[in-house]
Amino acid sequence: MTEKRLLIVSGTHGNEINPIWAVEKFKKINDIDCEDRNIQFILGNPYACEKGLRYIDVDLNRSFNVPETSINEKYYEINRAKNLLKNFGIKSSKPCQIAIDLHTTTSSMGTSIVMYGRRKKDFCLAAILQNQLGLPIYLHEKDKNQTGFLVEAWPSGLVIEIGPVAQNHYDSQIVERFIVILNFLKKIIQDLENSKINLPNEINVFVHRNSIDYPRDGNLKINALIHPERINQDWHEIQKGDPLFLDLEGQTIPYNESERTYPVFIGEAAYREKRIAMSFTQKETIKCSEKWIEEL
């Protein structure tokens, strides 16, 4: 096993402040400045962090695959994405092989993993985390409307997503949950070097199927909210007839598909502008392979 460097990113969204604090605390506890032999810490979007905004021009976490156009060149986040790759990407002078991007959500996702596509290296990391910490995994794939995620620009990478917590709201319990993850990642990197990793036989993942918007009226104005029985019920299976939304007249809008599903990111505040009220997933069991460890 060759030496690995881990890139830990916080503040990719400037209003998700708890991971930023967790990283500061972790660095203090471990007496690390910005980097040590195995870990490089960076603040994803410093300008948005300063302003307390998700982003300045465009979402940094959708900016890692955009075409080079004269308009795109003007956007702060698109330049920032290039800059991060230039300094910490696999071809940089300080190459990191694995990127971990720390996020919070206003949805009741608990402590969870988000992975993008089916890279074996990502499965390997996610399997280690699920095996040891029992975290649920949301596998995001085949969604043409949502691309350009930060971790996809590194050879391997995962998002850690913890919620519910309000944007710009410090919560020491959320901070502590990130610190558990950071300690664990530090240990994984050491264990990888010492070939001490064991994988489980299989892992469960919740595979992205589709996202749905809020119901809207003729003027595209939202006219129904997440149903009280659905809100804060992320990861819970629903079936045909279960309530999804409640409209202004008090009418329930149910889930109407025959296939059962597990909704995630229910009512996430930042996804309203992306026209996503929740995403539907299907459970899938993935057989693990010891070869994944060699690949990583």
Place this chain on the structure above:
Amino acid sequence: MTEKRLLIVSGTHGNEINPIWAVEKFKKINDIDCEDRNIQFILGNPYACEKGLRYIDVDLNRSFNVPETSINEKYYEINRAKNLLKNFGIKSSKPCQIAIDLHTTTSSMGTSIVMYGRRKKDFCLAAILQNQLGLPIYLHEKDKNQTGFLVEAWPSGLVIEIGPVAQNHYDSQIVERFIVILNFLKKIIQDLENSKINLPNEINVFVHRNSIDYPRDGNLKINALIHPERINQDWHEIQKGDPLFLDLEGQTIPYNESERTYPVFIGEAAYREKRIAMSFTQKETIKCSEKWIEEL
């Protein structure tokens, strides 16, 4: 009792979306367009609502007493404040005598009343609400750093503040709580016309004493968070030695004053930029007077 018109404002902060929805639902249930004989509904900051931001240039709810300077004239919210007064102020062609401004907070304030200064008319309204619904009252006064609140620009007015809820996050339970308030206000206006109001003998108010900032390092960077024992404990009395903050090294920073206090707006996300981690209050009992009803 002369006829009263009530101004109900939602969306004074564009990222507090639950009151906006509650007003839409209330109007639908009661088959009201934007106004009826007794109530005028307005969206405080339409542009900020569209953008999902607290404000565009400056906080609208601190913009109702600013000096007329060439710089101020350029700010969207300062012009909006003027516009609201011109159209719905006491000297307008559609005068409203009472303003109710609906807000949410990320703090655990429950359903609460905020009043500004000691106007008898406001005490009267607050007494009716506390008597019937048991709501706690935060009396904000003598704070030179925070002025220009919307309701102060009308002869009488209160803020209804409900939390915790994340900014830009719909929560049907929060919406329902606002609808309870709106139904109650509608009834109060009718009762006032019919002289059916009875006041309690006295009310309890939590009077603003001072606000405190987060602890900061030499570079003015926040270096301690609200203590886990203090977060979400709004309205709970504390005394000397009780924990306030927890710093990066895990050290507790306690409350050090001899006088007991009741903290409110603990950790409110939007107050970080105002350098307020929480506000301290003292309990005071106010004798009610039946004359208040005539004044109102």
